[in-house]
Amino acid sequence: MIALKIANSSHFSPKRTFECGQCFRWQEEEDGSYTGVVEGHVANISLDGSTINIDSNNLDLQFWEDYLDLKRDYAKIEKNLSKDSIMKKAISKGTGIRLLKQPLWECLLSFIISQNNNIPRIKKIVQALCVNYGNEIKFRNKTYYSFPTPEQLHNANLDPIKAGFREKYILDAVNKVINNDIDLNSIWEQNSDEAEKYLMQIKGVGNKVADCVLLFAYQKFDVFPKDVWIKRIVKDLYNIEEKEIALFASNKFKDYCGFAQQYLFFQARD
DNA sequence: AGCCAGGACAAGT
């Protein structure tokens, strides 16, 4: 294992990035670093001054830069959004969050599982999926598990993961992807409105879950997922009612809606 | 013990 050093580490907080609720598989180690699995690759990531250290069984720098969204200029994004004083305050509390470019299938299932659920239990169910149906991966003398493919979940008995009423939703997503009723790669070429409707063909995928997938996997930053936390904080900070949120967000944050949403979500949960 | 959770869906107005 060789540690990779990346120079441009400004605006990257591992803690905020991995614990802001966009992903569910990164775990903090005793030394403050984070270990996670992405598409079968395990990585331990830590911040040392202005250097990001990545120890992994995949030493392709490009892969991790892509996943961590390291090539994007977050200083520019934060500056743009800070024109709004309320957002400026939210950013000051959440600076360092980066929006990960997550694997499509994992992101879809994770947010199907997220509905009417709390983050600790979402993590538990996702982990159970991986342990029961994914592949074993050895890293640093410990065992990790990849996120199971649609094939690995096909016709599986999902009772052990205790997903409750979401189990039938997971299986519907599995079937639609296996049967090619849903082609996740085709979504790259769709705009956000088309893509949202396309994903909502899957049972258990409504507008909120679809928006999260579009934001956290497809990097469609013009969406503004509205969950219970967002509804509360937008009402509190901007006095905007739920029904008006979509229009409000697109007018105020434009192409930066997704980033704005994360800063607000982070503040709301703080 | 009881309320709530990064909601969606069906049934009812």
Added chain:
DNA sequence: ACTTGTCATGGC
């Protein structure tokens, strides 16, 4: 088109 009850499970 808007409102309401229901859905499994477990965290707090």
